[in-house]
Amino acid sequence: MEVEIISVGNELILGQIVNTNVAYLADQxxxxxLVAHYQTTVDDEPERIIAAVRTAQKRAQLVFVCGGLGPTDDDQTMPSVAKALGKELVLDEDHWATIQANFERRHVTMTPENIRQAYYLADGIALANPVGLALGTMVTTGKVTTVVLPGPPSEFKAMVKQSLLPELKKQFRVTNSIITRNLHFVGQPESLLMDEITSTLGNxxxxxxxxxxxxxxxxxLKVSGMEATVAKQTLDQAEARIIAREKQYYFGTGDGLNLAGEVVRLLRAKGYRITAAESLTGGxxxxxxxxxxxxxxVFNGGFVTYAAGAKEKLVGVPATTIQKYGVVSAETATAMAEGARQAMDADLGVSFTGVAGPDALEGHPAGTVFVAIAQKNYPTKAWQLKLTGLLGRQTIRNQSVAQVLLALYHRLQAEN
Amino acid sequence: MEVEIISVGNELILGQIVNTNVAYLADQxxxxxLVAHYQTTVDDEPERIIAAVRTAQKRAQLVFVCGGLGPTDDDQTMPSVAKALGKELVLDEDHWATIQANFERRHVTMTPENIRQAYYLADGIALANPVGLALGTMVTTGKVTTVVLPGPPSEFKAMVKQSLLPELKKQFRVTNSIITRNLHFVGQPESLLMDEITSTLGNxxxxxxxxxxxxxxxxxLKVSGMEATVAKQTLDQAEARIIAREKQYYFGTGDGLNLAGEVVRLLRAKGYRITAAESLTGGxxxxxxxxxxxxxxVFNGGFVTYAAGAKEKLVGVPATTIQKYGVVSAETATAMAEGARQAMDADLGVSFTGVAGPDALEGHPAGTVFVAIAQKNYPTKAWQLKLTGLLGRQTIRNQSVAQVLLALYHRLQAEN
Incomplete structure (x- = not known):
């Protein structure tokens, strides 16, 4: 089945906003x-919307028209789609009552135009909007199903997830033999990681x-067209092989995971409290x-020790350490992590010191970053991160944080 | 002149990445x-690239094809565009030498495929890539000019800015009578701000x-088709009227401004040092x-005082203040800002305490945030921000930081 996504909006055509909706929909x-091989963007002009919908009707069997369902004159999507498909617009009385009640509750004066958001395409079904006022529509004419969705990303995502996908699964009897699994990594360039994973998967x-x-x-990871037990087994094996190879970059399997969330979860499970002394990362x-x-x-508080003086004053780094080794050193990182841990009486203390750039510091180029993890009853570990100045100031700071979170994740996992 | 942007890439079609390039190019x-009324996305299949380029040749006079210039087999854009336009590919010997030297310098083994990145379209000009290896091309056939650009956003932006735009201005003799000016605001919803600006501008x-x-x-702000002095005067007047009305949200006019940068600039000009005690914003x-x-x-360091105990210990908030008023209060915010300022011997101390959510705290709903600014020789100012729990945890934290930066901006401006 060919799928087309038409995005509507002057602000997209003018480059005023980035189109996150189309990526979200394609991914879902x-x-x-389903793969949308045709993706086009048009402005709010009715003629261009109509032309795009008509073109799509000829080459796709499932067409999405996204954006332009607001109450103002700019918002021409619903009447334009109706015209392109030769359909009438129908008022959803219940939804119109909901809109009116909403305005009343918020003590906001409604404009006469707001009724436009309660119309949908005749012979179709209305798609509920869990977080906004505009209705969506899904209608089939001949062999083509056309879906109209609102533009604001929060409304768009909520309608796709809660109203559209269940309907699509029902109407298109989507095979359930597709099984997926999400693995999460950090600290390895994407192209390298994917090369290694592809070679690990082989045939x-x-x-x-x-x-x-x-x-x-x-x-x-995805398998399709397999019996469920075999599919699960196949995924288990592939996952195990990938994790074995990418162990040092891996931090979990599942939906909606993120590294900070995993670290907080593990800290909480152990009853640990953590603190930090941050220089280049600044908090x-x-x-x-x-x-x-x-x-x-898991966190009571901590320190931003940007200047050398703050490193001494707030977390007790000895002035002699800074004089002897410099602020950009494993020794200073060690003293920062230990000092922060002791000052907050925490189980773990981490530290960051280095050069975010663009200028060099103490003769070290941008990208030179030392970090440390101090843990009660363990020797402190300090090390230099593998980063280059080419990454730029923000990426150096982001990567520094991500790599320490990953080290914490592995340390806490290993304790189990 | 009609303009079309064709974005190429499986990862776009599959929704694996968001297309920031098209927004950037459209905005530039x-x-x-120039407005690109036609915007389409295709995957890396040569037939689909060729079809898209041929369609574009019929309806646009300036066509951009973006992405798919890497060295691997997936990257089919340059040969596909050549085929669609009936052009040969030409090797840029100088650029090929540059690529080889680059690999040698990095001690990386080159693959035979890398030579593909040194080809461009016959009869066209090569567009230099300031930050990567792939060449771009600009070629005119009949009445249509076609431009091919690389996909990685850093390369894309650098080539557009440094190689493409100067060439476009030259070839299309872009009128210089368009004069623009960028004004920056924070803390006002966009729709409200634009409604007010539109009504301020009138006709x-x-x-x-x-x-x-x-x-x-x-x-x-943009004016076009005016004599330069008149244009400048018109913009001056419009800008002054807008700033007068939106004074409390405005923080500067110019390119590449951001609020934190403006605050650092003003602090630096005054020779001030600043510090902070942060609770819900966490650093x-x-x-x-x-x-x-x-x-x-302008910044030596500061404190993250997440727990009540850290507020007492690190910045000396009296336990009695917390008992009497709670941690979510103007009184605690005041004590935090003053305590941080004194602890760091800074000119200014700011504080944040409140409820990021999703859960309530001390009976206060998410979105209840108190902040304070303490300044040497001035009375401390504490106030509650106008935020609602509906914004969600991250937006509440981001908006809190933005609103305090804005208050600092206005305070430092007023001192001038």
Whole structure:
């Protein structure tokens, strides 16, 4: 089945916003084995929307039209799709009542145009909007099913996940023999990781695809057309082989995992508290920990020790250590981690000191970063990260945080 | 002139990555008054690339083909465009020598395929790649100019900015009567801000368009077809009217500004040092400051005081203050900011305490955030931010940091 995604919006055509919706939809469709080979973007002009929908009707059997369902004059998608398909628009009375009630509750004056958000395409079904006011529609004409979705990413994602996908699975009897599994990695360039995974898989029926997030890589393993037990076995074997080879970069299998969340989970399971003294990262490690809901169970607080003086004053790095080895050194990193741990009476203390760039420091080029992990009753481990100045200031800081989180993950795992 | 952008790549079609290149290119083109009404995406299959290029030749006079210039078998863009246009591929001997030298310098073994990155389209010009190995091309056949660009965003942006735009301006004699100006805002929802700006502009010839970054909004003012002095005057007047109305959200005019950078610049100009005690933001304010190159001139270090105990221990918030008013209070925010300032002997101390959510704290719902600014020789100012739990944990943290940066910006500006 050919699939087409049409994105609608002046702000897309003008490059004012990045189109995250199309990537999200394509990714969701891929999980039910649908690939949208045709993807086009048009502005809010009715003639261009109509032309795009008509073109799509000729070459695809499943067509998505995304964006332009707001209440203003700019929003021409629903009437344009109706015109392209030769359909009437129908008022959903229940939804119109919901919109009115919503405005009343918020004490906001409704404009007459808001009724437009309660219309959908005749002979189709209305797709509920779990977080916004505009209805979506799904309608089949001849051999083509057309789906209309709203533009704001939060509404778009909620409608795709909660209203559209269940309907698609029902209408297209999507085979359930596709089984996927998500593995998570950090610290290895994506191209290298995927080369190694592809060679590890050899001629296995497992297909691996990667999805890059800032500082993390998600790899989805997929098998299809197999009996469930065999599929699970095949995935188990492939997963085990990949983890064995990429052990040092791997941090978990599952949906919605992230490295900081995993570290907080492991710390919590052990009843450990952690703290930090951060120089070049300037608080980014602690801020990343605190992005995890429930971080307060494992983190009381810590230090940003940017200047040499702050390293001495806040976490007691001896002035002699800094004089002898410099601030960019394993020795200073060790003293920072131990000093922070003691100051906060925590189980673990981590530290970051180095050169984010662009300028060199103490003769060290940008990308020279030392980190340390101090743990109660263990010798402190300090090491230099493998980073280069070419990465730029922000990536050096992000990668530093990610690599220490990964080291913590492995340490806490090994304790089990 | 009709413009078309064709994005090429399996990873785009599968939704594995978000297409930031097309937004970047469209935005850059808009600055020279070109709008790409046709935007399509295809995978790496030669037939689909060829079909897309041929379709574009019929409806556009300027066609961009982006991505798929790597050295592997997946990368089929250059030969496919050659085929679609009936052109030969030509080896750029100089560039091939550069590629070979690059591999030698990095002590990496070159594959025979790497020579593919040194080919461009016959009768066209090669576009230099300031940061990568693949050449771009610009070629005119009949009435259509076709441009081929590499996919990796860093290479793409560098080639567009440094190689393509100068060439486009030359070839298309872009009128210089378009004058633009970028204004920066924070803390106001984009739709509200743009409504107010549009009504402020009234029937002025100035066109305003917005560009939303996380927590910041850039508004570009544009006039065209005017004599330079008149254009400047018109923009001056529009800018002044907008700033007068949006004063509390405005933080500067210019290219490449960001709020943290402006605050660091102002602090530096005054010779001030700043510090912070952060609770719900967990180090995000300090990390944001440190994202600015040169932050070490204004920031020595500070505190993350997540737990109540850390607020007492690290920045000396009196236990009685916390007992009487709670950690989520203006009083605790005041004590945190003053304590941090004194502990670091800084000119300014800021603090953040509140509920990022999702759970309530001390009976306060998510989104309840108190902040304070303590300044040497001034009374400390503490206030509650206007935030709602609906924003979610990360946005509440980001907005808290942005609003305090904005307050610092206005305070430092007012001192001038």
């Amino acid at each position: 469709l891929r999980q039910i084995d 296995s029926p497992v297909v691996a695809t990667s999805y890059v997030q800032p500082a993390e890589i998600q790899v989805r 980014l490690f602690q801020s990343t920990l605190c992005s995890v809901s429930g971080a307060s169970n | 083109l808009r600055q020279i008054d 002025s010839p100035v066109v305003a368009t917005s560009y939303v970054q996380p927590a910041e909004i850039q508004v570009r 995000l304010f300090q990390s944001t400051l440190c994202s600015v190159s040169g932050a070490s001139n």
